[in-house]
Amino acid sequence: MEYYQGQPSPSLRLMNQNIEVFSMQHESRAVLISVHPKYVSKILSGKKRVEFRRVWAAQRVTHLVIYSTSPEMKVKATVGVEDVFTGSKAALWEVAKEYGGGLTRNELRTYFDGVSKGHAIILSKINRLKASLSLAEAIPGMRAPQSYVYLTNEQFESIQSMTL
Secondary structure, eight states, rough: OOOOTTSSSOHHHHHHHHHHEEEOSOOOOOEEEEEEEHHHHHHHTSSSOOOEEEEEOOSSOOOEEETTTTTOOEEEEEEEEEEEEEEEEHHHHHHHHHOOOSSSHHHHHTTTOSSSSEEEEEEEEEEEEEEEEEEEHHHHTTOOOOSSEEHHHHHHHHHHBBBB
């Protein structure tokens, strides 16, 4: 596991896992991610503090814009990114148990079926939008991403300005 200075120390239990920790730079970089409505509800309630991804950004990401998929199809919130762990399913399950993954072990295994490594994004401050917006209202011309799409600073700041 790699550890970068300037970040809170991962728990001792996680330090024995074969995972990498990526530090967050001070530069803001946001991505729009698509999330199933049941997991969006758990994120907004604070029960889910980890977002899992099979594929993750090459550039460091400091914020997520949460788009709730069908049937809602609305932008719901912005969320800070505290850390990103990369590792095996077993290592990611330890992250889920430690931080609150909001899913069962079977759901995690099924989601990561066919890949040797995955990514666990540790969520921090949640900022709900004052009113949920369609993607066209939030970011004109944007299509819902399969996984994620980088946002410009202007796009992110515009959405951030609509939070509570």
